[in-house]
Amino acid sequence: MQFSLESQLEESLQIFSASDGETIEVGQWRPISPERYILICPCGLGDVRTYIKTLPESLFERGDSHFIFYNPRGHGKARGRFAFDLASGDFLNWRQAHLPKELPFYGLGHSGGCIYLANIAKALGTFERLFFFAPILNTCEFVRFVYRSQKPWIFTNFVGLPLERESKLNEFFASDHWCDSESWVKNGCRDYLNQFEGISNPQFSLLGRALTDIVVAPAFQLEDLLVFIRDYVEIYQPNEDEWFPIDYTKELAQRNHIPIHQIATASDHFFRGVWPQIWKQTLGSL
Secondary structure, X not given: OOHHHHHHHHHOOEEEEOXXXXXXXXXXXXXXXXXXXXXXXXXXXXXXXXXXXOOOOHHHHOOOEEEEEEEOOOOOOOOOOOOHHHHHHHHHHHHHHHOOOOOOEEEEEEOOHHHHHHHHHHHHOOEEEEEEEOOOOOHHHHHHHHHHOOOXXXXXXXXXXXXXXXXXXXXXXXXXXXXXXXXHHHOOHHHHHOOOOOOOOHHHOOHHHHHHHHHHOOOOOHHHHHHHHHHHEEEEEOOOOOOOOHHHHHHHHHHOOOOEEEOOOOOOOOOOOOHHHHHHHOHHHO
């Protein structure tokens, strides 16, 4: 992509107020006569700018797609504490105010971003296709997986926990006494984890509260939403994924009759170096 176009896309990102005074960040590329909306959602706590940098210019030269780049609260430069249900509700409010034209929606989500993209699609009911890349289908399973794989630093780095406190958190997550809502409340997990100090990621400054909302008891789990969107979703997987079990995803995809594709050149959860190929393989075919 030429630098001038990349700059235009990044500069299109604007801050909008949510209903409670927090903010979201949304950018747009609007051709004269678009045929569709394409909504791009980043990974959980990521920044949509990361994906903008990899978009091929050819997608914009066609002039048939109105692109929407969405950073929920707590992502990019948007202010506020991230929660999956708020991320989808905020976008629906923004859409009502800023997208008066009725066009079919297409969506691309990565990792945790697939969760709020799925909820948006379920609420709107106007999506033609969804492309999910390495989706986190169950947030509890994500935490269990990294600890079973003996790679707890994936999670502790994610929440910004200092190394000297890591052993205590490892000890906590080594058992399954935390991984359902009833046990979480019964064992006082929220209050216990809220005592952890020195966390560098502001989203997890109160660790127990954040994990209650995002991991243990979110408004929904993506695997529960598949039944509503399975007719128009496709899943793309890397060869290896340290963040979520590939077999878990394959089993759920098979159960819901969802096409699943493996990208041979993708060697990690973040599809490093292969996003240009991804865009051509998915959006380039529209």
